Amino acid sequence: MTTRHDHPGERAAHDPLRLLAVRDAPLSVDEVFAAVGDPAAGGTALFVGTVRNHDAGSDVDALGYSCHPTAEAELRRVAEKIAADFPVRALAAVHRVGDLEVGDIAVIVAVSCPHRAEAFEACRRLIDDLKREVPIWKHQTFSDGTEEWVGS
Template identity: 50%
Template sequence: MVRAEVTEAPISVTELADAVQDAAAGAVVTFEGVVRNHDAERAVTGIGYSCHPTAGQIVEQIAQDVAQQGRVRALGVVHRVGDLSVGEVALAVAVSSDHRAEAFAVCSQIVEEVKERLPVWKRQTFTDGSSQWSNIA
């Protein structure tokens, strides 16, 4: 099972973890990247994520590439776009594998691939009312 998407809807890491469950798996590892309340020394109130129209295809390709390596039973990766508040999930990854070491390694690999390849931009809004764009989500 491979699930990959870019969505405007809130992300449930629990639902994603449930979706990758496999009776043959000895481990399920999840990652949730959440909006934090600061960036360096500046207080953040939220982040607006925007993406290129091909983002859905790219996240699907990342997931398929990793799945084809044969190291996991199932995986899911979901990136959120739109306006998010502090504490909301922006990126979720869930991986099931026969063993924990593979599950942790693949989960980390997916996060790094998404950060490197997915065309997503973020606009951070600060408590002073200012905002700043970045091409690194």
């Protein structure tokens, strides 16, 4: 685990949680990237998750995301933990719900930190913890007529 080591000019922003949302509208990489801009950040890591046309060896015809009413609160809890464990200058995470098509953006997370290694590590943990802990579920329909719920 990385511990926070503040140096002059590297102290965490007053509130590093800049953008946290679960939305039923298309997501913007530009919006998320702009949200994590910080003059004391030397590294920004951004992850974009998109809908692919296959999963587990089957062709995906349709995909939808749904969430529990507590999803945004859980997203905040996950983000707060990342900000506590890393020297985060700014953090953003947005996840889409509703019906999506192949190629659509499903999730974007970004973290800026004083140094690149911290940004990469914090961003990786943010997406991993979001996928594991935030109650958002994926429903996939395959071309053979079968379907699957993921994350429920």
